[in-house]
Amino acid sequence: MTTEPLIRLRDVRKEFGTQIVLAGVSLDVRGGEAIALLGGNGAGKTTVLKIVATVLRPTAGHVRIAGHDAVRDAEAVRGQLGFVGHGAWVYDDLTAAENLRFWTTLGGRPASETELGIALAAVELDRVGGARVRTFSAGMKRRLSLARLTLFSPTVLLLDEPFAGLDQRAKKWLEGHLEAFKDRGGALLMVTHSFGRELGVADRIAILAGGRIALDTPRAGLDPDDLQRLYAAHAEDGP
């Protein structure tokens, strides 16, 4: 029996005016699987992520998330998603705990004080949970946005440069969190420029170039040198 992938893109095109950003992207991510989407600047990685997240609508093509059409049934899709994009989704004049309380209540799942404490402790922000986010560094804001993910139970995680700006301990925590998410059967699509430790979470590597998936290959067995060679051969900004 074959089950439908949790993320399915078929011939997805996206045009901004006369500029064609995506010229026909097809990609599947199954439950328990993580894909790292690589590509040069302006290749359209974030556009793919935003289309899957229902923030952008594709010009053409089909996107299905957890069995729902992402265009016609965006509201059902949003209930299944966890998304951390470029922005941290934080309000500088609220405290860390107040930020989390706001997003969980707005998301229809108000968190208790205990849950907020656990989420903040997971990203080592529990000691500054009562401090205004205005006083936080960029890395701390990033950790706060990741703490938000622990308070929901999404089936699909979409992450844009998730390891960027994190210190080593936070990176290790995030690796563990993402592995546990995969073990629970979730599908993870993450966008990255790095060949570093985030690729350790990925089961497949996809390279976006020329508005299409130029390469989609299992990561197992590929060492960093292999990855560099593949990237150089397929990505537009490869050496």
Next chain:
Amino acid sequence: MSFARRTLVVAWKDLLVERRSKETLNALLFFSLLLLFVFQFALGPDRERLAGALPGVLWLGFILSALLALGRTFLIEREHDCWEGLLLAPGDKSAIYLGKLGANLMLMAVVETLVLALFVVFFDIDLGRAFPGLALVVALGTVGLGSVGTLFAAMTAHVRAREVLFPVLLLPVQIPVLLATVNATEALLLGEPLGAVAHWVKLLAAADVVYVAVGLLTFDVVLEG
């Protein structure tokens, strides 16, 4: 229950951020004070001239303050991509509109109360029996201004020339509200009873119902862009 809770959390967030930053409130209070000084100098001490101009002057003060306050409603959501967060939050998006509207009405009420108090002092007016009726007209007019202003602030949030576009869009739609509030205020300040301006009050109430309903029904589309 969830809708009410989501509405309240949006209003709570906006008011808490404003209470801590005081960015809008401080600017509005200073602006209102300046405006009253300008009107005082322009109109002079002539009581007859004042009586005819006061309703318009009062509402001009309210409207200019509201334009500044409402135009900033969604700027906070553009920081750190919080707009995306609102868009992706599951559930009825009209709760976000209602929460934003509630916070705006609270903020406008604070500013209007102060403007009205300063207005009484600057122009030596005895509100006396007119106060309850005036409070009702101001409250209804504020809902009319706030409901359309909140919606149009969302519509223009991503437009480059939003500071220009926002009042250009808002003011024509507000004509029924402005007409009713200025006429009702004039009559009340001249000592007429509330019953004498019932037709204006009904027009205001009807406009409020229509504006809030349109806001609730269309906010989802506006947020999606």
